[in-house]
Amino acid sequence: MTAAEFAAIGGFIQAEFGIKMPPAKKIMLQSRLLKRLRAMNMNSYRQYREYLFSPEGMAHELPLMIDAVTTNKTDFFRERAHFDLLYETLLPAWFARNGGRRKFAVWSAGCSTGEEPYSVAMVLNEFARTQPGFDFEVTGTDLSREVVEKARQAIYAEAKAQAVPADFKRRYFMRSRNRDKKQMRVVPELRRKVAFGCLNLMKPFSCPGKNDVVFCRNVVIYFERPLQEALFRRCCECILPGGYLFIGHSETLGGMDLPLRQVFPTVYQRL
Structure with missing residues (x-):
């Protein structure tokens, strides 16, 4: 994932969902989105970015992308x-x-x-x-x-x-x-x-x-x-x-x- 690809996807995630995406999270984002690339048989983050920001990607891929990048740590009777x-x-x-x-x-x-x-x-x-x-x-x-x-x-x-x-x-x-x-x-x-x-x-x-x-x-x-x-x-x-x-x-x-x-x-x- 290039710096420009991270800036585009990470910036979108932060603006739309409030999840902080500083440069230190680039490797984390790259790792989690790799699963989505494999699922769609894509071979580059550039290809993924272009699809994500297309009308079809916004309709179908966006929910799956959010599932991939969100952190869901929880327990019964936590605190x-x-x-x-x-x-x-x-x-x-x-x-x-x-x-x-x-x-x-x-x-x-x-x-x-x-x-x-x-x-x-x-x-x-x-x-x-x-x-x-x-x-x-x-x-x-x-x-x-x-x-x-x-x-x-x-x-x-x-x-x-x-x-x-x-x-x-x-x-x-x-x-x-x-x-x-x-x-x-x-x-x-x-x-x-x-x-x-x-x-x-x-x-x-x-x-x-x-x-x-x-x-x-x-x-x-x-x-x-x-x-x-x-x-x-x-x-x-x-x-x-x-x-x-x-x-x-x-x-x-x-x-x-x-x-x-x-x-x-x-x-x-x-x-």
């Missing part, structure tokens, strides 16, 4: 303290105010293969088991069409569920009948509570409903600072007054002009 806070503090307070008048709504932005929204759904369902009348809905969105489809399928290697409490595994997962596969699937009852869709956070978008909680964790670390603030401002528009924004422990809102107040480390309440 466990957030889930403990949700169950022990935020849900009881919310239910005391609202009772069963409406559903508790959560949006997982940048949901990857679904571990985060399903973790949230498990916690909410546990709360519902103790509070008759409580109901909820969870929405997960991601840029990558491929990972969204995996999230809908909700099939995971058994090793991925190591952080899931043992009683949650028994209640919310089914083991594969073929024990050689060592796979688990989220039970249908929980899958029905979680909806998934594709969403580019760097483009104007309609909120996936008005939410009581938005998880936008470990997403903006790939964006430049001005884009981070713009994204969090859009997230705030999707949170009901008094609702909460959860961000990753490696992220910060310091210096940003947002209608939020910090209530716990990496947890902010919508004003």
Whole structure:
């Protein structure tokens, strides 16, 4: 990949999707796109660039290119303290105010293969088991069409569920009948509570409903600072007054002009 080819493709990725593409990422981009070249029997990045930027490429190759270059690191119950806070503090307070008048709504932005929204759904369902009348809905969105489809399928290697409490595994997962596969699937009852869709956070978008909680964790670390603030401002528009924004422990809102107040480390309440 020449410098000009990297500048064209990397610049496009950064402008359209907010993913930083400094010169140090040239080798990474080259490696990940090599799979796409092979899939289409192309022998040069110049040929790939020309196809990508054609009308046909924008329609058919662009989603596959994004699947190839995006990073989708996630785990069940990642940053466990957030889930403990949700169950022990935020849900009881919310239910005391609202009772069963409406559903508790959560949006997982940048949901990857679904571990985060399903973790949230498990916690909410546990709360519902103790509070008759409580109901909820969870929405997960991601840029990558491929990972969204995996999230809908909700099939995971058994090793991925190591952080899931043992009683949650028994209640919310089914083991594969073929024990050689060592796979688990989220039970249908929980899958029905979680909806998934594709969403580019760097483009104007309609909120996936008005939410009581938005998880936008470990997403903006790939964006430049001005884009981070713009994204969090859009997230705030999707949170009901008094609702909460959860961000990753490696992220910060310091210096940003947002209608939020910090209530716990990496947890902010919508004003």
